[in-house]
Amino acid sequence: MRKFKLLLVVFMLTFFGVFNGIGNSNSITNIQLSPSTPSTLAFGERVEITFDYTNDTTEEVLIFVRPFTNGSKTPNYAASGSYHYPVGSGSLSAYFKITSGETTVDQIRFQMLNDDQSQVILEFFIPVEYHFQESVGYGDLPESVQSYFVLTKDSVPFYLPAGSYVQVYGSDGVNTINVEEYARLQCQNFIGENEINIEEASSEFTVYRSGATVYLNSTSGTRVEIAATETPQTLRFADGSLVLEIVAGDVMLGSQVVDETGKEIESAVDNSDTSESVF
Secondary structure: OHHHHHHHHHHHHHHHHHHOOOOOOOEEEEEEEEOOOOEEEEOOOOEEEEEEEEEOOOOOEEEEEEEEEOOEEOOOEEEOOOOOEOOEEEEEEEEEEEOOOOEEEEEEEEEEEEOOOOOEEEEEEEEEEEEEEOOOOOOOOOOOOOEEEEOOOOOOOEEEOOOOEEEEEOOOOOOEEEEOOOOEEEEEOOOOOOEEEEOOOHHHEEEEEEOOEEEEEEOOOOEEEEEOOOOOEEEEEOOEEEEEEEEOOEEEEOOEEOOOOOEEOOOOOEOOOOOOOOO
16 A cells, blocks of 8 residues: 555656646656655665656756755755756666654655756655664565666666665666665566675675576675576675676586575685775
8 A cells, every 4th residue: 555655646746747847848757766665764874766857958957856854955964966967868866865863754856957057947846754763673674575676778876775675677788786785686687797786795695596596695684686697797795796697507606606505605706896985
């Protein structure tokens, strides 16, 4: 029921957003939130937002996504900035987080501005419920997928926040996914030279496979499920990277043959290529 309510609200407010701007074709649609709302998060954890946009003006635009509480911008927020987006359509992602001060974000504002930010082209709000507090316990991580996302060849790197369980359907290009500790990821249709950035060290994980699908589970509960192919994919950990691929019929993670028995990751990582700069 909650998911249905969110989808209905997003549809209604996206419809409003399409027709509330300058002209009738400037739009922000297909809004997806991770984690889903309502949710409780710790300070510093991100709410990730993906959406499609259409810029029907004659110049580049900027698009900002901001958290609101009781009609004003939420205190102590940090959020992604905006590039200058050209005329046409595309897919974007954004995020925000609250760094301190227990609070509840009850709206998210979407705003499209002209190139010099002198004119609001499009603006609307969607209702949400994100409660931020000092710490969040993750003893009971979700055991089933909560959210579904579809990436395109134009998608920017996608973040999975702690406590989420997301199924991501990849494009035929390079898909980049950033997995925070305590997050759970199920990859579908990842057929290119993809990159999975993982916040934890490889030493925290065990790995096994079922068929060509590889399962990585950390001691904290983080989970990554991804199919190996003959195309190399990079799994980047806090202590270094490993390549996942099928070689001569074997599923390989670095130099380690992955079998159906859960084992610690034993392969030596490339410690010059870590995920530390991502998180």
